[in-house]
Amino acid sequence: MKKIFIVVIILLAAITFAGAQKYVFLFIGDGMGQADIDLYEAFLAEKDGKDGFVQSNISKIPLLSMCSTECKNRRITDSGAAGSAIACGQKFNVGEISYSEEGSQPKSIAKFAKEKGMKVGIISTAPMNHATPAAFYANQPTRKNYYQIGLQLPESNFDFFGGGGLLKQTGNKKEEKDLMTIYQEAGYLTFTSTKAISSLKSHNTKVIFTNETIERDASMPYKIDREDSPNSSLAEIVATAIAHLDNPKGFFMMVEGGKIDYAAHDNDAATMLGEMEDFDEAVAEAYKFYLQHRDETLIIITADHETGGVSLGIADNGYESDFGILAKQKMSMTKFASIIKKQTKNEENVSLKDYSDMASKYFMGVDMDFSSDEMAILNEAFADINVKNNRAKSEIKSKYNGINPMAYAYCQIMNRKASVGFSTNAHTCAKVPVYAVGTTTPILDNTEIFGVIKSFIEK
Ligand SMILES: [Zn+2]
DSSP states (O other): OHHHHHHHHHHHHHHHHHHHOOEEEEEEETTOOHHHHHHHHHHHHHHTTOSSOOOOSGGGSOEEEEEBOOOSSOSSOOHHHHHHHHHHSSOOOTTOBSOOTTSOOOOOHHHHHHHTTOEEEEEESSOTTSHHHHHHHOOBSOTTOHHHHHHHHHHTTOSEEEESOOTTTTOTTSOSOOHHHHHHHTTEEEESOHHHHHTOSOSOSEEEEEOSSOOTTSSOOOGGGOTTSOOOOHHHHHHHHHHHHOOTTOEEEEEEETHHHHHHHTTOHHHHHHHHHHHHHHHHHHHHHHHHSGGGEEEEEEOSOEESOOEESOGGGTTOOOGGGGGGOOSOHHHHHHHHHHHHTTOSOOOHHHHHHHIIIIIOOSOOOOOHHHHHHHHHHHHHHTOOOHHHHHHHHHHTTTSOHHHHHHHHHHHHHHTEEOSOSSEEOOOEEEEEESOOOOOOBTTHHHHHHHHHHHO
């Protein structure tokens, strides 16, 4: 009798315990509109010589709804206001980080999860104190308060931070205490290899993973540029975080593909597709986990806003497309621009042929025989790059989004050959998709994500 009683107690405890297990993955593709996902799937197909679209890991998860992204004071939002709306379930003004103009500092869903005893991971290819990750652990009147945001990171006591580095790591005047030192003093172990985290004996340690190679803007290098230096992929970071955070009380993980937005701002389609691939492979890691914990896992994949006004097809090419050609682009446009800068430094008369030789060697990966329309793009950029007048120079700067006009022109030619169009270098207010498993509640506005996650973890 006593034995049966003990067995029943153990069984009941096991059921209660299992019921308390909750796993939440929130994926945010920064700037990722539905067209980016469509383009990525068409690109996968064309790369393999197939018609139509090849299903991505993202769209293996059902499309739940389309979601509006406008913020409190503007229809076209930024990552600060949008990330905060997702994190806290209410609208904010442009640039605010989970901090309203009246001074209220609402609690993010990540903090709710932490209070419930779940472990929390915040991952991004952008810097750790960039707007989107910041919205989940900090409260600041402006996203530009990078150092202050950084100071709030250890206050969150979250268990895993991973991806990019830190902006203004020693303050605006470089006179403040190094944020990394502060994190170490607060008990965080810091790593630059995911392998080292996996070999940790205890998972009860708080860790910060910074990718071994970090760009000058403290972000991870674009996937397209990662080959030649030691790097982790977003998928590796997510897999490492899952292993580190998995525990009987569950976890909440926010994963941002932060540089889909950067590449879309630059209208650099090939680089954007690399970021989509990186993000999509990270989603696959969560999906694998979901298949093992079906009834206990919520995955939401969305974007904070659309960037670039991306179109699949351009008028000049009629109904023709060759998205697969973008696989031939050798590096990001910004990396190519930095090569041009280095190679033309102190050079007086750089000819169009010199630029074409550089493009052929480092960037294009396609036939350098240009059509008259493509030559017109190059000639215009060549005229612009040689302008000496300062006022015209500032107009040119905005025309090429601050990037070297020649690099920009060669990239535009790649987009054109592929038939990818961009309508802006900025954000748009196009609605963004929400893919989800673990909920069937339609999410029609970004503020509703908070409630869906909260009711899931409180179930
Ligand atoms: Zn942006």
